[in-house]
Amino acid sequence: MNIHIFSISVIFACIFIRAGNADIKFDKSLSTCSLYKDNQPEECLTLLDSFAKYASDFTMCSIKNARPVRLCEECINHYVMFMNKYTELLKTVVNGTSCRDIFISHDRLDVVLESHDRISSMWYKGNCNECYDWTGTTPILSNNTILFKKMLNDTVICIETTINPVGNNTDEVCSRCMEFYLKLDKFYRSLSKDSIGLDSVCFDILDSMNTTRSIWSKDLDCCKKLRSPETIFLWCTGIISLLPILFYVMVRYLTPLKALPNALKESRFKQSFLRSSREGIN
Known part of the structure; x- marks a missing residue:
């Protein structure tokens, strides 16, 4: 009986020890995560929050203006703010620590860069820049x-x-x-x-x-109504264009043009006869 009690006590002791080790590991993981965030400059975290907000605002605006498509005109402010915040995130350096080095190109997901590329691709796919004049400090409709x-x-x-x-x-x-x-x-x-x-x-x-x-x-159904006068116009244009051709054909075959070569020959004979007579006199 004592042996059974001892065995049960040992089993429970092992369970508690494992549970304690698991709690220790879990606490260590939490402390590591907290330590990682503590090492990030507050300015960089604030920029990241703003970047996430503007990305969310633009995405919401683009979905609401999907049909009819008014993305370029209705979402311009969200897009400009998003791009400005992304540029600021890339350029900000706090006490020698670059915000870009913290948030971009650190893992395969690369969430910040992927979010930027997705929104930029949507904007350029819609040729939205063509709607605006970008010569000033802020874009205005062209x-x-x-x-x-x-x-x-x-x-x-x-x-x-x-x-x-x-x-x-x-x-x-x-x-x-x-x-x-x-x-x-x-x-x-x-x-x-x-x-x-x-x-x-x-x-x-x-x-x-x-x-x-x-x-x-x-x-x-206005295109069919438009084609009717266009068809009449094209027929009239074609007939008028054919009139000169018909005229020359009629002149060619209905007038006595066969006498023309004889007249030409006769005139050439007279010219050659007169020329030879003059040469003989001389």
Whole structure:
């Protein structure tokens, strides 16, 4: 009996000793973590908090403005603050300790750098810089962006004010708003460095133009109405272009041109005869 009691006591003692060792290791890990954070300058930790806040603000703004796409215009302040804080994080040195060396390129995840690259990639993928004039201290909407927004607004107002009274009859909308739409489309094409505009136009503008074109062609069916007068114009242009050709064909085959070579030969014979006669006299 005493042996059994002794054995049980030994087992419980081993369990308590292991538990104590585990607590010691856990406490050591906590103290190591605290020591690591204590070695980080307070200024660097404050910059990291600000960086995380602006990254979160931009991400939230981009999600809220995903459709219709207004990321470039609505999220510009969040983007500028985020980039400024990232630059500050890279350049700040406290008592010989660089904040960059603490937070960037220390592990495979590299969370700070990955967060910066992800937001920058989204911004540049949308060509958002093309919406702004960056010559000053702060970015402002470019003249082209302001003009496009005005022309787009004029087109939308024309469509809305015209379609409401007439209901489903879109003929009036197409004829009355045709001038506004064509001016808008022409100006948009002037902004594009390629035929599509994907690599040169601010995505806010591109998305607005695509939506307007879809409404104009699919919902209002104005493109078919536009093609009808264009077809008549092209036919008239083609007929007018063919008239000179028809004229020369008629002149060639309907007039007595066969007598022309004989006349030419006769005149040449007279000229040669006169020339030889003069040479004989001389």
